[in-house]
Amino acid sequence: xxxxxxxxxxxxxxxxxxxxxxxxxxxxxxxxxxxxxxxxxxxxxxxxxxxxxxxxxxxxxxxxxxxxxxxxxxxxxxxxxxxxxxxxxxxxxxxxxxxxxxxxxxxxxxxxxxxxxxxxxxxxxxxxxxxxxxxxxxxxxxxxxxxxxxxxxxxxxxxxxxxxxxxxxxxxxxxxxxxxxxxxxxxxxxxxxxxxxxxxxxxxxxxxxxxxxxxxxxxxxxxxxxxxxxxxxxxxxxxxxxxxxxxxxxxxxxxxxxxxxxxxxxxxxxxxxxxxxxxxxxxxxxxxxxxxxxxxxxxxxxxxxxxxxxxxxxxxxxxxxxxxxxxxxxxxxxxxxxxxxxxxxxxxxxxxxxxxxxxxxxxxxxxxxxxxxxxxxxxxxxxxxxxxxxxxxxxxxxxxxxxxxxxxxxxxxxxxxxxxxxxxxxxxxxxxxxxxxxxxxxxxxxxxxxxxx
Numbered sequence: 001x002x003x004x005x006x007x008x009x010x011x012x013x014x015x016x017x018x019x020x021x022x023x024x025x026x027x028x029x030x031x032x033x034x035x036x037x038x039x040x041x042x043x044x045x046x047x048x049x050x051x052x053x054x055x056x057x058x059x060x061x062x063x064x065x066x067x068x069x070x071x072x073x074x075x076x077x078x079x080x081x082x083x084x085x086x087x088x089x090x091x092x093x094x095x096x097x098x099x100x101x102x103x104x105x106x107x108x109x110x111x112x113x114x115x116x117x118x119x120x121x122x123x124x125x126x127x128x129x130x131x132x133x134x135x136x137x138x139x140x141x142x143x144x145x146x147x148x149x150x151x152x153x154x155x156x157x158x159x160x161x162x163x164x165x166x167x168x169x170x171x172x173x174x175x176x177x178x179x180x181x182x183x184x185x186x187x188x189x190x191x192x193x194x195x196x197x198x199x200x201x202x203x204x205x206x207x208x209x210x211x212x213x214x215x216x217x218x219x220x221x222x223x224x225x226x227x228x229x230x231x232x233x234x235x236x237x238x239x240x241x242x243x244x245x246x247x248x249x250x251x252x253x254x255x256x257x258x259x260x261x262x263x264x265x266x267x268x269x270x271x272x273x274x275x276x277x278x279x280x281x282x283x284x285x286x287x288x289x290x291x292x293x294x295x296x297x298x299x300x301x302x303x304x305x306x307x308x309x310x311x312x313x314x315x316x317x318x319x320x321x322x323x324x325x326x327x328x329x330x331x332x333x334x335x336x337x338x339x340x341x342x343x344x345x346x347x348x349x350x351x352x353x354x355x356x357x358x359x360x361x362x363x364x365x366x367x368x369x370x371x372x373x374x375x376x377x378x379x380x381x382x383x384x385x386x387x388x389x390x391x392x393x394x395x396x397x398x399x400x401x402x403x404x405x406x407x408x409x410x411x412x413x414x415x416x417x418x419x420x421x422x423x424x425x426x427x428x429x430x431x432x433x434x435x436x437x438x439x440x441x442x443x444x445x446x447x448x449x450x451x452x453x
């Protein structure tokens with residue numbers, strides 16, 4: 001996007017104010033946004049100012065910024081960012097925006113722009129000598145199917161030729177722009193085919209097609225109902241043929257389901273005698289302990305014929321566990337068992353898993369020295385933090401040479417004293433100390449390939 005700047009100071013008006021109608025519209029726009037978000041209305045308010053003045057002036061930007069309680073720089077950012085805002089004066093009667101995007105370009109928009117250069121001004125955003133007309137090239141205006149096209153203020157003029165655009169420009173320049181009908185300029189309606197309609201060319205044809213369609217649908221429905229009437233006709237009496245025809249039930253499903261069976265819709269008109277109904281009903285035997293294992297006489301008779309007499313199952317006796325031989329205990333055994341049962345379990349005292357810190361009087365403690373004038377930076381050894389360095393100093397360890405001379409027993413003593421659990425061996429303090437004692441950081445880098453941390 002090219003840099004967009006405000007018009008020169010000589011072209012800027014001294015002040016700006018909305019007219020009564022636009023002031024009311026601006027208030028409505030501001031009220032559409034929640035409290036604290038009124039600054040979002042700057043875009044429609046700038047458009048109102050442009051429609052009123054023809055372009056967006058510096059005074060308009062500052063006035064609207066004051067209305068919304070926002071810094072001037074914020075208003076300037078919005079106005080200079082969006083290309084819909086005209087930052088320079090435009091034609092008082094027409095500002096023509098020519099679409100130059102691919103569809104319009106392929107359909108001849110270059111010729112339309114050449115016409116604007118010849119009739120208005122050679123350069124965009126400049127007015128003609130009278131100040132009534134101006135033009136610019138814009139991106140897609142959304143009517144690609146009617147390319148090429150231009151927009152004048154809020155109206156679009158489509159399907160243009162250079163000759164037709166020249167006529168429109170002359171009419172606007174003469175103050176007769178309202179007489180030009182927007183939309184396609186070649187006679188077609190909206191975006192119908194460029195060659196015109198190929199079917200349904202007249203209103204009569206459309207109505208005839210609709211009537212024919214309805215007639216065909218009615219005839220088809222009549223043909224579908226005819227077979228049912230023919231099938232039902234022989235069953236009807238001869239004298240009933242002249243009467244009304246009962247509705248067909250051909251479409252109803254043939255089923256005896258309760259919801260569709262007519263016989264179940266109402267109770268039967270025949271009455272049943274109470275004695276007959278009582279005899280037909282079977283009463284279930286009442287449950288009791290006496291007849292719990294008895295079957296009906298008819299059932300017992302059938303069972304006897306098939307498998308002989310019924311053997312009633314006896315209730316199972318309560319289970320009694322047999323006494324095991326040789327399990328009786330003597331008096332001594334019972335006493336021992338009682339003692340074993342009543343004996344309290346002995347619980348061993350938990351051992352302390354934490355290893356005791358070695359004594360300072362231990363023979364394996366490394367020999368310490370008095371603090372020398374020049375103390376090595378033990379923190380360069382990986383694993384030695386400031387606190388650990390202080391402990392080593394308290395043990396009389398001040399130099400790399402001391403650490404480098406530690407034997408295995410001495411390393412184990414220091415590791416235990418610091419509760420390091422083998423860290424001194426894992427990080428090889430002795431090797432690090434030897435490198436630092438020999439050549440400092442440079443030797444450390446040569447040996448380990450990295451700087452000490």
